[in-house]
Amino acid sequence: MQIDRIDRHLLRLLQEDAARPVSVLAEAAGISVSACRRRIDRLEAGGVIAARRVALDLRALGFEVQVFLRVTLDKTEPRAFDAFIAEARRIANVQSIETLLGRVDIRMDVVARDLGHYQQIYQERILALPHIADIEALMLVSELKNSEALAI
Incomplete structure (x- = not known):
């Protein structure tokens, strides 16, 4: 096009x-x-415009905590990726799931109302996901730039 x-x-x-x-x-x-x-x-x-979106302010909606999880899967299990992703998609507080090449296999963004709520999600839902070999949590402190705009 x-x-x-x-x-x-x-x-x-x-x-x-x-x-x-x-x-x-x-x-x-x-x-x-x-x-x-x-x-x-x-x-x-032509697919150039894929969607039109409304951008919501998470904090205005009461979500004060955002955590980025870097997950390494147990690759000895042949269906590890598929099983993990299928279950992770069912967690409402998981905003995005991305697969990566490198030491880390999956990156997920998780939002929660507060630290207690995040801890509950992490313990009850995240750690119950199948085939996790390692997981690292990075908590967002401040957002300096967030743009989906493409420089065209």
Whole structure:
């Protein structure tokens, strides 16, 4: 799919505010509303725009603790990855699960209301996950930059 200067401009604007009306986007890009709509539809159909999201403030919703877990699995078990991931996906407080190449196999982000709540999740749910050989917890102290925006 060809992406031109106007498409890139629209993508930058949508990254800033995905709910921005098409009329505002069209004006900012210097094109008609119908041309803008067609471009956005083409970018969505082509998979360039994968989704439009609402960003929630975890702290405003009462989640004060965020922990990044680095998990190494017991690779002697042939289905270790599949079994671990299937169970980890069922934990509501796990926000993301990523597989990695290297010493660590899995990275997970866990959110909790407070330290007591995190400890409960960790002891009752995380440690019950299958095939864990090692686990390291890194607690978020402060977030200095968090952007899903791509420099285009």
